[in-house]
Amino acid sequence: MSGTCETIMASNQTLFSYVLRLADDHLILSQRLGEWCGEAPTLEEDLALANIALDLIGQARALYAYAGQVEGKGRNEDQLAFMRYERDYQNLLITEQPNGDFAHTIVRQFFISAYMDPFWRRMESSKDEMLAAIAAKASKEVTYHLRHTSEWVIRLGDGTRESHERMVEALDDLMMFTGELFEMDAVAQEMLQSGVGVDASDLKAEWQHTVQTILQEATLELPKAGHMQTGGRTGRHSEHLGHILSELQYMQRSFPGLTW
Amino acid sequence: MTRIPDKHAQHASQQSLQQAAWAAAAAVPDPEIPVVTIADLGILRSIALDEEGCIVAQVTPTYSGCPATNLIQQMVLEALHEAGFENVRVESVLSPAWTTDWISSEGRKKLRQFGIAPPTETSNSKRALFGETLVTCPHCGSGETERVSEFGSTPCKALYRCLACREPFDYFKCH
Numbered sequence: 001m002s003g004t005c006e007t008i009m010a011s012n013q014t015l016f017s018y019v020l021r022l023a024d025d026h027l028i029l030s031q032r033l034g035e036w037c038g039e040a041p042t043l044e045e046d047l048a049l050a051n052i053a054l055d056l057i058g059q060a061r062a063l064y065a066y067a068g069q070v071e072g073k074g075r076n077e078d079q080l081a082f083m084r085y086e087r088d089y090q091n092l093l094i095t096e097q098p099n100g101d102f103a104h105t106i107v108r109q110f111f112i113s114a115y116m117d118p119f120w121r122r123m124e125s126s127k128d129e130m131l132a133a134i135a136a137k138a139s140k141e142v143t144y145h146l147r148h149t150s151e152w153v154i155r156l157g158d159g160t161r162e163s164h165e166r167m168v169e170a171l172d173d174l175m176m177f178t179g180e181l182f183e184m185d186a187v188a189q190e191m192l193q194s195g196v197g198v199d200a201s202d203l204k205a206e207w208q209h210t211v212q213t214i215l216q217e218a219t220l221e222l223p224k225a226g227h228m229q230t231g232g233r234t235g236r237h238s239e240h241l242g243h244i245l246s247e248l249q250y251m252q253r254s255f256p257g258l259t260w
Numbered sequence: 261m262t263r264i265p266d267k268h269a270q271h272a273s274q275q276s277l278q279q280a281a282w283a284a285a286a287a288v289p290d291p292e293i294p295v296v297t298i299a300d301l302g303i304l305r306s307i308a309l310d311e312e313g314c315i316v317a318q319v320t321p322t323y324s325g326c327p328a329t330n331l332i333q334q335m336v337l338e339a340l341h342e343a344g345f346e347n348v349r350v351e352s353v354l355s356p357a358w359t360t361d362w363i364s365s366e367g368r369k370k371l372r373q374f375g376i377a378p379p380t381e382t383s384n385s386k387r388a389l390f391g392e393t394l395v396t397c398p399h400c401g402s403g404e405t406e407r408v409s410e411f412g413s414t415p416c417k418a419l420y421r422c423l424a425c426r427e428p429f430d431y432f433k434c435h
Contacts, residue, residue, distance in 0.1 A: 044409035044419065051411035058325025062354070133354035137324050140357070144433070148410045 011190060016070045017090070018191045019131070020080065021233060023063035024091035027081055028241070029112065030056035031248050035099055048148060052109065055141040062134045078259070082252035086242050087235035094177035096232075096241045103156055103166040107174050110149035114210040115181045116142045118203050127195035150214045157218025164219070171215075172223050179228025181207070187233075274309055281315045282307045284343035288335045291328045292414050295374040298332060302362025305353055314347045315340060320358045323415040360434050371432055372398045377405075377420065379434035395431050397422035407431075 033053035040046035064077035094112060099105045120142055123135035156163040182204045184192070191197025208222070215222055231237065251258055285307060286299035298304045298319070305318040317336050321329045333350045340348045360379035363371075368378040377398045395405050402424035409419040417430045 048409060048411035051415055054325035054415055136357035141324060144410060
């Protein structure tokens with residue numbers, strides 16, 4: 001990737017951190033979705049959730065491989081995905097929240113897809129060629145995720161009393177993790193200024209518009225924004241991440257360096 | 261003393277080498293839809309010769325998480341080895357991103373004959389969240405079809421059924 005050389009030299013460590021956190025978001029969410037495999041309400045939905053997880057894994061792999069290249073210490077995608085400690089993961093807290101019932105899984109995915117959709121679209125014009133290339137693929141994939149989860153939000157919200165109530169509960173439970181999506185810390189700021197990153201804070205209006213349009217059709221309401229949880233980007237996680245990692249990392253910890 | 265071939269001859273032999281390598285790599289079938297080749301699908305981007313005379317095959321993934329990607333790279337390597345090329349490298353390129361527009365008309369025909377509806381010609385509106393696309397049944401040709409699921413047996417396919425002939429079928433997602 002000769003085209004990205006200048007960027008790498010300018011802020012190697014920041015770029016590494018920026019790419020790594022994006023990779024972590026996708027890996028952890030993908031691992032969560034994978035838990036549904038064989039247990040989803042219908043066969044079609046089982047395939048759908050596994051397919052979305054697969055898209056996310058693909059995006060995570062590209063990002064980890066690139067992060068390893070940027071870091072330049074010889075760590076490959078597997079080492080970055082499997083051989084770090086909990087506090088080293090920088091994923092958003094919402095991605096590690098438990099699947100809960102189907103409503104929780106759908107709302108979590110809907111919130112994140114409605115965010116990643118404009119995020120990747122803007123990343124397509126990043127000055128970093130590799131991130132732009134990954135974004136060009138990911139933005140098409142996330143369109144499907146958003147459409148799929150939107151349909152479920154409407155079907156469940158405007159469904160039975162039971163499904164409606166469960167959706168209300170899921171929205172209430174997950175709302176507090178949405179503030180973190182739009183935070184701009186020093187890493188994100190530096191990447192934005194160098195033309196590499198996306199202004200996440202600027203995505204909020206579009207996110208709200210997308211979410212509210214669908215929720216309205218689903219006869220649901222976006223809960224009022226109250227206290228927002230934060231900390232994922234600095235490695236302060238909910239208690240759930242440790243459990244995810246113990247399963248995710250099992251093979252690599254038992255047999256270090258294992259490959260297919 | 262070795263005779264240095266004149267530039268013209270060298271160029272011509274390079275071209276025929278590349279053509280032979282292309283033919284070998286282009287014939288590799290898609291592991292998940294073996295009726296079409298990776299050239300039909302537009303997965304094989306280019307064959308080039310680098311300065312050291314190494315054959316460089318460029319392939320592109322269809323979907324980020326497509327599990328066939330690694331297998332395709334392996335198959336291209338093997339096909340080129342079998343065709344007598346020893347010094348071979350396979351590279352993955354992400355840009356420009358693959359879209360269903362890369363599928364050749366030959367590829368679309370083969371997909372339809374296999375019972376998979378090829379992607380609609382023009383991209384379906386990405387922003388229209390519920391913009392339905394008209395998908396024609398590959399069995400009876402009816403436009404009276406409905407989507408059963410956005411996601412199918414592989415990342416690149418969706419599940420449809422025909423309301424006219426009642427047959428279920430796969431649709432190659434427009435992308």
